[in-house]
Amino acid sequence: MAIAVAHCCFSVLSTTVKFRYSVSYHRRLATSTSTSQASLDALSPKATNDKKRALKSCSSTSPRKFNVKKDPVSQKKLPGRSKDEKSSLYADGISGRGDMGRPQSTGFKSFGTQRKDREEFQLDLREQQVEPGNLQDATFLNAVVKVYCTHTAPDYSLPWQKQRQFTSTGSAFMIGDGKLLTNAHCVEHDTQVKVKRRGDDTKYVAKVLARGVDCDIALLSVESKEFWRGAEPLRLGHLPGLQDAVTVVGYPLGGDTISVTKGVVSRIEVTSYAHGSSDLLGIQIDAAINPGNSGGPAFNEQGECIGVAFQVYRSEEAENIGYVIPTTVVSHFLSDYERNGKYTGFPCLGVLLQKLENPALRACLHVQSNEGVLVRRVEPTSDANNVLKEGDVIVSFDDVHVGSEGTVPFRSNERIAFRYLISQKFAGDVAELGIVRAGRFMKVQVVLNRRVHLVPYHIDGGQPSYLIIAGLVFTPLSEPLIEEECEDSIGLKLLAKARYSLARFKGEQIVILSQVLANEVNIGYEDMGNQQVLKFNGIRIKNIHHLAHLVACCKDKYLVFEFEDNYLAVLEREAAMAASSRILKDYGIPSEKSDDLLEPYVDSLGDNQAIEQDYGDSPVSNLEIGFEGLLWA
Numbered sequence: 001m002a003i004a005v006a007h008c009c010f011s012v013l014s015t016t017v018k019f020r021y022s023v024s025y026h027r028r029l030a031t032s033t034s035t036s037q038a039s040l041d042a043l044s045p046k047a048t049n050d051k052k053r054a055l056k057s058c059s060s061t062s063p064r065k066f067n068v069k070k071d072p073v074s075q076k077k078l079p080g081r082s083k084d085e086k087s088s089l090y091a092d093g094i095s096g097r098g099d100m101g102r103p104q105s106t107g108f109k110s111f112g113t114q115r116k117d118r119e120e121f122q123l124d125l126r127e128q129q130v131e132p133g134n135l136q137d138a139t140f141l142n143a144v145v146k147v148y149c150t151h152t153a154p155d156y157s158l159p160w161q162k163q164r165q166f167t168s169t170g171s172a173f174m175i176g177d178g179k180l181l182t183n184a185h186c187v188e189h190d191t192q193v194k195v196k197r198r199g200d201d202t203k204y205v206a207k208v209l210a211r212g213v214d215c216d217i218a219l220l221s222v223e224s225k226e227f228w229r230g231a232e233p234l235r236l237g238h239l240p241g242l243q244d245a246v247t248v249v250g251y252p253l254g255g256d257t258i259s260v261t262k263g264v265v266s267r268i269e270v271t272s273y274a275h276g277s278s279d280l281l282g283i284q285i286d287a288a289i290n291p292g293n294s295g296g297p298a299f300n301e302q303g304e305c306i307g308v309a310f311q312v313y314r315s316e317e318a319e320n321i322g323y324v325i326p327t328t329v330v331s332h333f334l335s336d337y338e339r340n341g342k343y344t345g346f347p348c349l350g351v352l353l354q355k356l357e358n359p360a361l362r363a364c365l366h367v368q369s370n371e372g373v374l375v376r377r378v379e380p381t382s383d384a385n386n387v388l389k390e391g392d393v394i395v396s397f398d399d400v401h402v403g404s405e406g407t408v409p410f411r412s413n414e415r416i417a418f419r420y421l422i423s424q425k426f427a428g429d430v431a432e433l434g435i436v437r438a439g440r441f442m443k444v445q446v447v448l449n450r451r452v453h454l455v456p457y458h459i460d461g462g463q464p465s466y467l468i469i470a471g472l473v474f475t476p477l478s479e480p481l482i483e484e485e486c487e488d489s490i491g492l493k494l495l496a497k498a499r500y501s502l503a504r505f506k507g508e509q510i511v512i513l514s515q516v517l518a519n520e521v522n523i524g525y526e527d528m529g530n531q532q533v534l535k536f537n538g539i540r541i542k543n544i545h546h547l548a549h550l551v552a553c554c555k556d557k558y559l560v561f562e563f564e565d566n567y568l569a570v571l572e573r574e575a576a577m578a579a580s581s582r583i584l585k586d587y588g589i590p591s592e593k594s595d596d597l598l599e600p601y602v603d604s605l606g607d608n609q610a611i612e613q614d615y616g617d618s619p620v621s622n623l624e625i626g627f628e629g630l631l632w633a
Contacts, residue, residue: 140303142198143174143234144258144296146251147182147206147220150192154459156481157514159466159473160589165191171250171296172220173305176233180220181330182295183310184211185275187218189462195222198258202226210333210343213458214276216310217325217333218295219343234297236327237304240265240283248287248309248322250296263287263320270417271323274311277457278346280423281416282323283307289322298324329423336426344427347448350382351375353418356393356404366439371395373406373418380504381452387444389437396434397421422448454503455479455510465544465594469551469559470576471517471583472525472569474533476544477510485514490530493564497532509543513563517587521579525569535562542603548593549601 147170155163172182172195180195187193187208194203204227210219222228240246244265252259263286271282285298289312297305307324315321337343353373356362365374372395378385388394395401400408402418410416425431425448433444457479464481467474475481477498482490490498497510511533518526533541536550537560551559559576561569580592 138303139232140234140299140305141249141258141260142230143232144249144251145172145174145180145195145197146170146256147172147186147295148194148196148203149187149190151189152191153189154463154480156464156475156478156484159464159475159514159594160591162463169251169292170294171252171292171309173249173295173297174228174231174233175236175334178221178223178228179209180206180222181308182218182220183275183308184213184216184218185310186295187211187220193220195220195227197227197231210337212276212333212336212343212345214273214278214346215280215325215329215333216273216275217308217330219334219337234305235303236330237300237302237306239268239326239328240300240306242266242268245301246283246285246287246306246324247299248285248289248293248296248324249299250293250309252290252292254290254292259290259293261288263322266321268326268414268416270420270423279417279419280329280346281326281420283326285322285324286320287322288320332424332426339426345450346423347425347427347429348382348451349422349431349446349448350379350384350451351388351394352377353394353406355406362404365391365393365436367393367395367436369395370404371401372404372436373402379451379502381502381506383447383449387446388433388435391437393436394433395436395441398432399434452503452506452508454501454508455482455498461596463594465596467544467548467551467594467597468517468580468584468589468592470571470579471519471522472528472561472571473514473517474511474544474547475514477512477532481514485530494530494532505542507543511541511544511547513561513569517583519579519583519586521571521575521583528563528567528569531563531567533561533563536560538562545597545599545601546603548597 148167149170150165150167152162152165155161168186170182170186172180172186175181188211190208193206193208195206196203204222204224206220206222208218209221212218242265246263246265248261248263250259251257265283266286267284269282269284270279271284272278273280273282283298283306287298289309293309294311296309298307298309300306305327307326308330309322310325311323313321313323332346333343336345352375354376356365356367356372356374361374362370362372365372372393375388375390375392375394377390378388397408397418398421400421402408403415405415406418407415408418408421410420422431427448427450429448430445431448433446435442435444455477459478459480464475464478477494479498482495482498494510494512501510513528513531513533515529516522516525516527533547535541536547537554537556537558539550541547541550554573557573559571559573561571563569584590584592
C-alpha cells in the first residue's frame with residue numbers, strides 16, 4: 001500500500017498568496033498556509049523548452065503585502081507559450097504565508113549515521129512488508145511528522161526591512177540520526193520551525209541544517225531526545241516502475257491528523273521543479289496531493305520511501321497529476337551535504353543544445369550516425385566555454401551515447417532527457433564528452449559547476465542588497481523583486497534582459513534604481529524608478545558592490561549616473577553626502593547600505609576590458625526559449 005506524498009502540499013487556511021514561478025510552465029507547490037492558497041507566478045527566465053509543465057504553489061499562508069492585491073489564480077506568460085499552459089501547485093501546508101518560490105543512482109543510505117549503523121537504512125525488501133488492511137498500524141506512519149513554520153520574508157521593494165510574518169504547515173519524515181527531510185519551500189525564510197509527531201500534542205523546535213532550493217529539499221534536526229523516543233526512521237527505496245502502487249502520507253488541508261492517499265506511478269522523467277527553476281528527475285503519480293502534503297513521504301507496497309511529495313499540476317484538461325522527488329535526488333542531496341558540510345547544489349553543463357533529427361542537418365555537420373545534439377550556445381561563465389565551441393556536436397557523455405532527440409538510455413526500455421546524466425554529478429566533477437567538430441571525432445573534459453544566473457531566483461542569505469545615495473535607492477534585479485513590483489512597472493526592456501540575458505562573468509548583476517526618496521537634493525528625479533544604471537562617472541558597473549565601491553572612492557565634484565536610453569542623473573557630491581543622513585532619518589531607514597556592502601570590495605574581473613563590449617547583453621532569443629527543438633543542459 002504505497003503512500004503517495006503530496007507535492008509541496010501545505011494546507012491553505014485563509015487568504016490567497018501569489019508565489020513566483022521558477023519553471024517555464026506553472027507548477028503548484030502544495031503547501032498549507034493559514035490564510036490563502038498561493039499561486040506561483042514568477043516565470044523562469046531561462047526556461048528550457050515548451051514541454052515543461054506549469055507548477056504553482058498551493059500553500060496555506062498568511063498574505064504577503066504584495067501578494068494580496070493579485071489574483072490568486074492568475075498566471076504570467078512567457079513569450080511563445082501555449083494558451084493551454086496551466087499552473088502547478090506546491091503541495092505543502094503553510095499556515096501563514098506559504099511557499100516562497102519560485103529538471104541517479106539507486107543505492108541509498110541514511111544521512112549522518114555511523115558506518116556500523118548504516119546498514120539499517122539500506123534497502124531491505126524483507127523487513128517492512130505491509131499487509132493490505134494493516135496500514136493504520138504500520139510503524140512507518142509514525143515517522144511522518146507535521147511541520148509548523150513561521151516565515152518572515154524580505155521586502156524587495158523596501159530592501160532595508162522585512163514583511164509581516166506568516167505561518168504555514170507542511171509535512172516531514174524521519175531519516176535517522178536526529179534528522180528530518182521536508183521541502184525547501186516549506187521552510188523558506190524561516191524564523192521558527194516546529195514539528196509534531198503523530199498522536200502527540202507537543203511541538204518541538206527544529207533547526208534547518210541545509211536548504212536545497214534547486215531540488216526543493218531541506219534537512220532539519222531536532223535536538224530534543226523526547227521527540228526521538230521510540231522513533232523508527234524510514235528506509236529509502238529504489239526508483240519505482242510504471243504502475244507500481246504508491247501511497248502518499250502527510251498532513252494536508254482538511255484536518256489535523258495524518259492523511260493517506262493511494263495511486264500508481266504514471267510517469268518517470270526529467271521534470272521542472274517549480275521552487276528551484278531546475279530540471280531534475282521526477283515521479284508523476286495519480287494519487288491526490290493537496291495543500292499540506294509538501295515534504296511528506298511516498299511509499300511503495302513494501303513500506304519503503306520512494307520519494308518526497310512536492311508539487312501538483314493544475315489544468316482544465318488534466319486531473320490527479322502529482323509529483324514526487326525520487327530517492328535518487330534525495331540521495332544526491334544528502335551525499336552532497338555529507339561530503340561538503342553544506343549543500344552545494346546540482347551542476348550544469350552550461351550549453352544550449354539543438355536536436356539533430358533532420359538527416360540533412362546531420363550530414364551537413366558530418367555526423368555519420370543518428371545521434372548527437374548540436375551546441376548552439378555556451379554560457380560565458382561555464383567551464384564549457386573554455387572547451388566547447390558553437391557548432392560542436394555532443395555524441396556521448398561519459399561514454400553514454402546521446403540520441404538525436406537529446407535523450408539517453410534509461411533502465412530497460414526507456415529513454416530520458418540528456419540532462420539526467422548531468423544531474424547525477426556533483427559540483428566540481430569532471431565529465432568526458434565525445435564531440436564531433438568539423439567532421440572529426442574527439443573527446444574533451446569539462447568541469448561541471450552550478451549555473452550562474454544573471455537574475456537570481458532566490459537571494460542568498462535571504463535579504464537583498466541595497467545602496468542609498470542622496471535618496472536614490474539602488475538594488476540588484478532579482479526574480480522576487482520582479483514578482484513584487486509586477487512586470488508592468490518593471491518595463492519590457494528590463495524584463496526582457498531579466499528573462500533572456502546571460503551572465504558574462506561571475507558576480508555580474510543588473511543594478512537598478514528602484515525608487516527615489518524625495519528630497520530637495522534630488523529634485524527632478526523623484527519619478528524615476530526601476531531603471532538599470534549602466535555607468536557611474538563613466539565606469540561600467542559590474543554589480544552593486546562595485547557601485548558602492550566607486551561612490552565611496554569618488555573625489556569628483558559630481559556624481560554622474562548613466563541609465564538605460566542615455567538618461568542621466570547628476571548630483572553634487574558634497575551636497576548629496578550631507579543630505580544622506582537627513583534622508584535616512586526622515587524615512588526611518590537604519591543604514592544607507594546593506595550589511596554585505598560593508599565588506600571590502602574585491603574585483604573578480606580584474607579590468608574593465610572584458611566587459612566593455614556588449615556588457616550585460618548576451619540575449620537568448622525568444623525562439624530559443626520557446627522552440628521545442630532547443631534545450632538547456
